Amino acid sequence: MSSSYVPLIPAAVEFDAQGRLYSPVYGDVYHSPSGALGQADHVFLRGNGLPERWRGRGAFTVCETGFGLGLNFLALWRAWRDDPQRSRTLHVVSLEAQPFGRPDLAALLARYAPEPLAQLAGQLAAQWPPLLPGLHRLEFDGGAVTLTLGFGDAQVLAPRLSARVDAYFLDGFAPERNPQMWQAPLLKALARLAAPGATLATWACTGELRRALQEAGFEARRAPGYGGKWHMTVASAAPGAAAAAPAMADDARHAVVVGAGLAGAGIAQSLALRGWRVTVLDAGLAQGVAAHAGHTAAALTPVLARDDNARARLSRAGSARAQARWAALGPGAAPTVCGTVQLERDEGRAAALAGTLATLAFPRDWVREVNRDEASVLAGLPLARGGVFFGQGMLVQPDRLIPALLATPGVRVVPGKVAQVAADVAGWRVLDAAGAELTRAGTVVLANAFGARGVLEASRLLEPLPRVAQMHALAGEVTLIPAAALGGGPRCVVGGEGYLLPDTGAGCVAGSTYVHGATQADIGAEGQRITLDKAAGLLGGALPKFEALAPGSLPGWAGWRAVLPGRLPAVGELPHAPGLWLAAGYASRGLSWSALMGDLIAARLCGEPSPLENDLAQLIFPR
Template identity: 65%
Template sequence: MPAYVPLVPPAAEFGPDGQFRSALYGDVYHCTDSALGQAEHVFLRGNGLPERWRGRQGFTVCETGFGLGLNFLALWHAWRNDPARPRRLHMLSIEAHPFAQAALRGWLRQLAPEALRGLVGQLADQWPACLPGLHRLEFEDGAVTLTLAFGTAAALAPQLRASVDAYFLDGFAPDRNPDLWQPALMRDLARLAAPDATLATWASAGHVRQALRDAGFQVRRQAGYGGKWHMTAGVRAPQSAPAVDDAWAVARAADGAGSGEVLVVGGGLAGAGVAQALALRGRQVCVIDAAGPDSAHAGHVAAALTPVIARDDNPRARLSRAGSQRAMARWGALPPGAAPWRCGTLQLERDAGRTAALEETLRQLQFPADWVRTVDRDEAAALAGVPLARGGVFFADGLLVRPASLIPALLDTPGVRRIGAQAAALRRVADGWQVLAAGGKVLGQGATVVLANAFGAQALLRASGLLDALPRMAQMHALAGEVSLLPAQGWAGGPRCIVGGEGYLLPPVDGWCVAGSTYEHGAAVAEVSACGQQANLRKAAGLLGQLPAGWAGLQPGQLPGWAGWRAVLPGRLPAVGPLAHAPGVWLAAGYASRGLSWSALTGDLIAACLQGEPLPLPADLLAAVAPR
């Protein structure tokens, strides 16, 4: 991706003529009195809809210029009203100037046509924070998805991965916003086109039609709408199919019809995230894990899920942001105890100099204040409800998660079955792969296998003759760590939000505050220890300025706690994606200490590819986490 560029908010208002206008571009968003008619005439009928989607399992639309979302609402409305609709409908829409949630809700209440009013609240309720990148929204129990790409089209279009059946080209007028009609952008969008893709736009300028022809479309002028003489419609020109060498496309093809059972090796955070994402899309899943119903996180009372920020908005920061948003959306409807608690996170730096640097980073990134903001010591203490050593930044979306409850809830998704066994090797067979136990017993067979068994994936790849092509995976190592449970009654009931920095301290769960965590290189076992508890108490004291009087008498070695392993790769990014040298085999491993951040995101990433959906991550992040 190009260098980070903050999002520019829209400057929208009603003009003297009563039309809803962009002050940035001096153009109308749409005709106020005929928005639905325009969407139906130009974009739906211009793309042959709803007729073209009938008889299909899925249909994908790509839009330039989301605006207030009226085209999406019209498309969704048409899908709802068509008895012969496709099973799944996807829209991928680019928007450089997204509205804030409250503004979007308010404008749509005023401007949405009556026929679409029933959908407005659903869209506004799910509307994401105005953060750069891709945001996945789901409606109709996941049958309708909206993938919002926030940023400039020139930067984002080359990064998108989808198979597009229809294009809605709906930016501001070419003479007002020429960047959205450039030949290079048309070529980038055309790269996503399915063989029979169509397009439609209200624009009919000659240079726009020529750019579309040069991008590989056969275009024609036809009758316009709302006072416009003409509009443009088109269809992808016949062309020979290119050789498929993209690992994601090969893996999708290896999955066959996309209906067979998927084998997932590993039943922890990684495997449970993949299993749930696939099962929610109607796939049958078999999870193979030696622990059986007893997760490796049994006894792990609570953990924190907090985004990362970095001045250059590097891949780790962008992935953590996307992972946090996906976890909230994917896990929010789980049963009480398993669903995350959005309590917020206070991130405290070690000293005043680092705090100042963090504040400067936020000024440069210009993230919305309702997502992250700086707080001084007094405000931090008020948010936490306890005295703190210093101020820092507050993430409103900080989540407290109970892994021991979350993982079983994910694995209880209908369509997921479990086998309590240790996978030892993979064996290629004519129609896919077999997962074998140590004695050669076949534990499962399928066209697609996902290795989500943390550090165990390395040994499994080695035993299967697949590790030599993955030098980074060969460097994966296991790192032990532990958390300690501190009694909430010893400290005024504990903090009201997550307090993080050099270590972390969580709000109480069942009367205990979790403090963590340790990092033990070269450990032979992961165990609760007096040394580890002393380290966790020291970190808690650093966040608070000193240990509360009620905790001063706690004896390291006599506290409850939990210990486990992290699978760590060079660079501390996970390995997620298909194996190019073993079509049908996927990796979801190396989550390090960010298992909660990656679980829902990577599950949806793998499931989206297998089910032919637009991918919820841009290409450069796919490359950053690709198994290698």
């Protein structure tokens, strides 16, 4: 991976002599001189038999190469909205190597989007993601319309997509200007995603393209073109395309989620938002203690890696999903985007950090280097060193977030400690320690952290999962410091060796300890000494009231982490137990994985395009 990282290059806004939007990289204009809306309608919609083909369908999925300004997407969305017989949901996956930044996109859409699309264009611009490589999931019309944007080289991204595509829009720059977008390797990667009966359309029309489509498994032919072009190309997937998974009947859309912490609550919300009935079994509730009760604050900050490795890509995707999924929750439950100053471990690493940021070329408003003085100004407290500032770093209150997620309509929380599961003809029976049935469903998700290992072992399902068998529990505690002892506390999250969080009204949380071999997760003087020392290490100046704090005298919270080798979670359907899913091993990044893994599981169950690239999904697959 280290040698293959290629930074994302934003599109430049340039115009040709006729005033048309023009790409200097490819020497070509962005859309038909006869009008983008007319081209979208004639070539891409009618060329794919739309809107007729989506009628009466539960879901319809389109894959596009070359997003540009998104005018094809907007025209498609409008046609779907205007059709009373439309499919229940519309999913679009679109690849773009050189996306426009949000201010440029908004200005260009204001200029080029015709009036019928103006309101939708405004919604697109408002949700436009930062220019970071990978997949970005946008949702419109209450989640009925999804747009999965792949930023990066289509040749790299297409093999990493997971979707069942009903229609393809091929809309890259002209074949003679950008030949790789029209050649067999990319077309084969896209054809792998074709659902039975899939169709394809493009304005391009050459014999070479038709031969490449044939080689990729499409049956291609010429059709009348648009706007002065004699011909365009339409195609259909050759018989034998991979069969789509049958749609699940509405009455079967019931899932049992075992565990009511960050993992379980994230899955419950994602499924309920898609119309599922969800029964959450909460072992803590059975003992009268809600998960994360008293866990007043935690941080959600992405990870950086010079080679943009899997952990960094996953954490970036997780942060974005959490922000999108949780932003509409009520006050206190929704994350506060306050930014994170992440301090370097020592002054000597500054040069390496600068090199990492230069290599990644991420947008400065997403991450930038800060010296000690800038870091201290951002935090509003004297800090020990400089580092990086993540503009999207978030403060989250788990004890308010989790109840809000579990309050999603369609979710029912019941007390119950699960000991094992047993397959039967209708799916899975969920049993307690006495063997009594707690509930049953066709879909069961074990999201009960370290407890999942015991359930799998008792159910004789652990043996094929050697990595999961190595899961262990790690105790840890955080300390609540009075904000007055920290001059009001930091204005943003401060991280590094430990972390210090802004005041939530209850105080400032400092963390965290890692206790191997603990039999209980407790608050104590030793743990508080460690967390206070970590906080002191982040702070660069004397704060007399802080230094006077006595370890053991402060409130706090203690809990458990479920940790797997490699510190990445295990998420997916168990191959040897169809209908039984695992979502465990979230380690110290429960907030990073909660919404993303919920959407990953829900997308699989609902036949949506995956919000996560295949190589990352395979890395976390239970094994």
